[in-house]
Amino acid sequence: MRSDDPLDLRLAARLAELRTAHGWSLDDLALRADVSRSTLSRLERAEISPTAALLGRLCRAYGRTMSQLLAEVEENGSGLVRAAEQPVWTDPASGFVRRSVSPPLAGLRGELVEGTLPVGASVDYDGPSVPGLEQHLWLLSGRLDLTVQERTHHLAAGDCLRFRLWGRTAFHSPGPDPARYVLALVLP
Known part of the structure; x- marks a missing residue:
């Protein structure tokens, strides 16, 4: 269908x-x-x-x-995107909610994404979409177990982890509350 x-x-x-x-x-x-x-x-x-x-x-x-x-598939091409117009996508498998905070403009090297991972949910990525992609994850609330290249980091609200992506990553929200974070992505 x-x-x-x-x-x-x-x-x-x-x-x-x-x-x-x-x-x-x-x-x-x-x-x-x-x-x-x-x-x-x-x-x-x-x-x-x-x-x-x-x-x-x-x-x-x-x-x-x-x-x-x-x-590339969003309709907004302005340098400003109001909160109510920020595209939100939900992963049907895990319930992970991804909000594109930054305006979708081609050619820029950095962007902000808000993520919310429900309690008990996990999302695994086999490898980076762009090798060497720099990420800064700032956990706003909840707890998050983030595995980057075989090393697991146990994050609490307020913690910030900076890393480059070269291999597998895994996100897990152990609870008791959903993990809500801001992710800054910077192209190499």
Whole structure:
């Protein structure tokens, strides 16, 4: 069944455009992203909504951040984005909520993202979308177990962790409250 969500429809179309622009077949992309051909086909037809992990794999294959990909399908091109207009995306698998705080402008090297991970939820990324991507995670509330390259950091409200992405990362909200954080991303 095709999604009626306008963001899902624009995202599906953009993913199909990217694959075509790279000259890749569904099989080529499946190998590069380690995602099944049938999943990619259903995604490009907006029959399924992507999870954070799936988007992470596709972004890695295309060499762009998730924020860059989502900015390409957002409708706002101004240097200002009001709080009520900031795009919000929810991972259907984990319940993770991602708010794009920064205005979606191409060519800028930094951006801010707000994340909220429900109690008990986890999101794992096989690798960075852009190797060497610098991130600053500032935990606003709750607790967060963040694994970066095999090392787990146990963060409490107010803690800030700066790191570069080269390998696997995993986010886990142990509770008792959801983990809410601001993530600053800086392209290498």
